[in-house]
Amino acid sequence: MGLFSKAKDAMGAAQQAAQQAGQQAQAAAAQQQAGQQPGQQPGYVHVEGAGPVDPAAFGGPSTRSVAEDDPIWEPINGISLQDYADLSREAQARGVTDEAGMIALAQERGLTAADTKAALDGWIARMGQSQAVGQQFRRFLGY
Structure with a gap:
C-alpha cells in the first residue's frame, strides 16, 4: 500500500469519526432540548434535583418501603399475606x-367463603x- 493510499484511508477514517461525533452531538442536543441528560434513556425526563418518581403519584403502587408494623401487613379477616401465598x-x-376455586380450597382449610x-x-x-x-407475596x- 502506497503513501497516498494510507493517507486516503486515514482521511476516510477521520471523516467517519467526525461524522459519528457530529451525530452524537446532535443526539445529545436533542436530548437536552427534550429535558434529558445526555445518554439518558429516551422517554425519561430529567428534572434537576428530583429523585425517582413514585408511581403512587399517578395512581400506581407506591415504591416506598413499608415498616414492619405498618397496618398494610395486618391480616384481612384472619388471613395473612403468608396464608394468601400458601393458598395461592x-x-x-x-x-x-x-377465584371460586381459591375459595373452595380455603373452605377445605376451614375458612369461610366471605372471609x-x-x-x-x-x-x-x-x-x-x-x-x-407484592414483593413480599412473591x-x-x-419466587
Missing part, C-alpha cells in the same frame, strides 16, 4: 385458576397500593 401456591399446584373473598380482594388491593406487598411464594 396450593391452588397453582392443584391447577386452580379462578376468603374479602382477603383475596383486600390483598390484591394492597398490592396495588404498595409494591412492597417471596412467600418462593
